[in-house]
Amino acid sequence: MNTTALHIEDLSFVYPGQIISSLSGLNLKIVEGEKFGLLGPNGAGKTTLMNLMTGLLPFENGSIKLFGNEMKNKNRAVNKLFGFVPQDFSFYQELSPKENLEFFGAWAGISKREIKYRTEELLEITGLTEVTNKPVAEFSGGMKRKMNIAIGVIHRPRILFLDEPTVGVDVQSRHSIITYLKELNNSGTTLIYSSHQLNEAELLCDKIALIDDGKIVANDTLTNLLSHHNEKGLESLFLSLTEKAFND
Amino acid sequence: MYKLWATLVKDAKILSRDKIGLTFMFVMPIVLVVVITSLQTSTFELVNEKKIQMVICNKDADDVSIELIQAISKSSMFKITEVSKGLSSDEIKNEMYSKDALIGIIIPSDFSKKTVEKALVISSKAFNNQGVQENLSVSKDTVAESVTVFYNPVLQKSYLQSINGALTAALQLVQSKQVLNTIYTSLNNSKLPKALEQDVFSNQIKINEIPVSKNGSATIPNATQHNIPAWTIFAMFFVVTSLGSNVVKEKISGSFVRLKTLPTNYLLSLISKQITYIGVCLLQVAVIFSIGVWVFPMLHLPSLHLPTDLFSLFIISLFSGWCAVSYAICIGVFAQTQEQANGFGAVSIVILAALGGILVPSFAMPNSFHLLIQLSPLHWCLESYYELFLEGGTFVDAFKNVIPIIFITLFIQTLIFLKLKKMQLI
Secondary structure, eight states: OOOEEEEEEEEOOOTTOSSSSSSEEEEEEEEEOEEEEEEETTTSSHHHHHHHHHSSSSOOOOEEEETEEGGOOGGGGGGGEEEEOOOSSOOTTSSHHHHHHHHHHTTTTTOHHHHHHHHHHHHTTTTTTTGGTGGGGSSSSHHHHHHHHHHTTTOOOOOEEEEEEETTTTTTHHHHHHHHHHHHHHTTTEEEEEOHHHHHHHOSSSSEEEEEEEEEEEOHHHHHHHTTTSSSSSSHHHHTTTTOOOOO | HHHHHHHHHHHHHHHTHHHHHHHHIIIHHHHHHHHHHHHHHHHHHHHHHHOOEEEEEEOOHHHHHHHHHHHHHTTTTTEEEETTTTHHHHHHHHHHHHTSSSEEEEEETHHHHHHHHHHHHHHHHHHTHHHTOTTTTTTTTTTOOOEEEEEESSHHHHHHHHHHHHHHHHHHHHHHHHHHHHHHHHHHHOOOOHHHHHHHHHHOOOHHHHHHHTOOOOOOOHHHHHHHHHHHHHHHHHHIIIIHHHHHHHEEEEEEHHHHHHHSTTTTHHHHHHHHHHHHHHHHHHHHHHHHIIIIGGGGGGOOOOSSSSHHHHHHHHHHHHHHHHHHHHHHOOOOSSHHHHHHHHHHHHHHHTTTSSSOGGGSSSSGGHHHHHHHHHHHHHHHHHHTTSOOOOOOHHHHHHHHHHHHHHHHHEEEEHHHHHHHOO
């Protein structure tokens, strides 16, 4: 039987001081082991939803459950279940990859021995072994993106939230990141991925939700979505469902 | 415990790579201590040891005026250059500029005559009070001639007062000699013997200066004993420029977003920063005090005499450091940007230092400032140090000043806690 990794019910959210809801009446169910893409135009509510799912934003209306644990309760143990790869570089630029992994590993609550093992493993996977003691500030954009992901998975989370994980990287780096994410998923990690890169989403995700104006306008496998809406590709589907309007 | 250790290692590494922050925390206070102590020591020497250039135009050239010049010379405060008696006031001012003199004096042409006459009037009055016939040949309203003093406007009021004091003493000496001579001559029909004159004017009552200390130590307060503790406290509180902006930097950086999603309380990060920076403060104390003890004598500055009670010194430094670090974190937690933290942090420390007696002694401040002085943590830190360094106090003596430091620190910590709670970070 498939375990529900994430279950969102009737979630609404309004930023303090604003009248218009950023999200309203949102429902979503993601099964463990899925590669789930969260797509939508700028301002649609993707980042807000990411922040709510990871507990960065407090909310009152609705429910978000991570493996059955309500996020509203602010139980720190739940934070061990997931990893987060924010869009911004989320590490200390003054420190080396090894130092960053050791620190974030400790904060993620894993043992010293496990940190040592995972640090070596992740440095090798991300190809950063040769620059292990160099300050991250001196890295290229692609290397920093890999670093960002490595820190997010150091504690072997069951679910990984990725917010635009490949933004600003070259084709080679993007390819290697996507390959790594697929491997990670094969080892059992559920991926929840948010991006503007539709071709990347097509490559990576087996299920997609399109979000527009704070609501989910489509949620299914890519094949089902394309056949249901009679579209040939994700880009044309995206444009037809988000009313082709510029949101910027 | 491993989380705390990992955070301490992270903070220590980031700090050790912050070259500008380290310069602010270590090099700047060392430069401040050396410069200010040198300035205060040379100021002290200017008034007490180095001679001030003085130009004297003696238009009189009689005995009393020569005696006056000798008396001024004996004060050891001035290096005297006599100029031609025919010079005008403007020419004397020019002489002052050309000879780099801060003081110029004109002794008027009838100075001796008028001083002698004044002495006669005084002695005559003295005899008249005793029923002896007064000298009718002397006019009762004889007034002593004024000596004109020119001074360079760069001289501060306090120096000018010292110079005036020295000149007044010389004038009084000359006048007193004349009065004594006149009285002696009237009584004995002979001149006052030189030996007696010397006995009268050289065996003056001495002033013994004894610094008061609680442990009876004979440490003589000097610019070093005052400045090193004061500027070490300033340095400790100046960590706000590094720590305050470090907290803001972390708060607005991507790493903070990740920290918030991890199963560890953010309070741990602040505890680690407190431990790391208290270590920095104690290191500042060790470095600056060591410079005072070993490097100052090499720079011909008075060396620092450490108090005998080193345990008390450590405890006071520890609590002062904790207070300084708490203040810096508070600034960092409340500030929205690094510019706010740096600007407000630095300016507020200068204000608190001024109120706390680091820049100007607290006793010299107006009464209306006394409540504000009590609110400055730097004041209590300085009082605690002075208790040990200048007054030879014990731990108990110093601890009464540490109690307000603890209260201020706990108040700041409460503010930090409430703000973090409001931000839902703890």
